[in-house]
Amino acid sequence: MKVDCLSSENVNLVRIIRGLRSEAFEGKIAFGNTELKRAVEFDNFDIVYSDSIPVGYSFFFFGNQLNPDLRRLTNILLDCAYNSEQRKKFISRNPDEFYSFYENDFTKQGLSLGPNDGYLYCLGVLPEFRGWGFGKSLMKNFIKKSKDNNSSAVYLDCWCGSPTAENFYYSLGFNPIVKTENYFEDGSASLFMGKRV
DSSP states (O other): OEEEEOOTTOHHHHHHHHHHHHHHTTTSOOOOHHHHHHHHHTTOEEEEEETTEEEEEEEEEEGGGSOHHHHHHHHHHHHHHHOHHHHHHHHHHOTTSOEEEOOSTTTTSOOOOOTTOEEEEEEEEOGGGTTSSHHHHHHHHHHHHHHHTTOSEEEEEEETTOHHHHHHHHHTTOEEEEEETTOSTTSOOEEEEEEEO
16 A cells, blocks of 8 residues: 655646545535645645555645634634633524534643644545545554644544544544534535544
C-alpha cells in the first residue's frame, strides 16, 4: 500500500482526484475546487494506491491555514463544548440550527483549534476498495503529519449519513464533540470529532 503526498507540481494526479472524489462519495457530498487547490498548494493532499491505481485520497489543513470562517466557527463550537454558559448563548443566538453537544473526557478540557492543529477536510476511498485499510493508511499519514507539525489535537467533521464512517473514526480514537443537523448538502448531519495526538 503506497501513500503519496500530492503536490502542485503533479497536475495529472489533480485531474485523477477530481474524478475520484465524486465516486468516493457516490455523488452525495461536493466541495469546491478552491479548498482542493489550497490543499494542494500547501502540500496537504495525500493519495493512496492499490497496484499503482489511485483508490483514495485525503486533504487537510492546519489551524493557521484553515479558511477563517471555518476556523472561527470551529473555535466557537469547541468553546461551547467546554463552557455550558457559552453553549446556552450560542444556541439562543442560532434558534434555527440544531446542535447536540457531547460531554466526555476530551470535551471536559478547554479546547481551541491551535495554529498547528490538524483539521481533516476530506477523506474518500472508492466504494469497491473500502474495508481494505486504505482509509486507515490515509488517517495514519494525516495524524503523523499533524504530529510532525507540533499539533496537540486533530479534528474532523464526519458525515453522519454513513454509520460506517462514524465507527471508523471511533475506532481510531476520535471523540464526539458536537453534532450539527442539516450540515451537508444532502441534508445529513455532521459529527464534529477530535483526538489528542
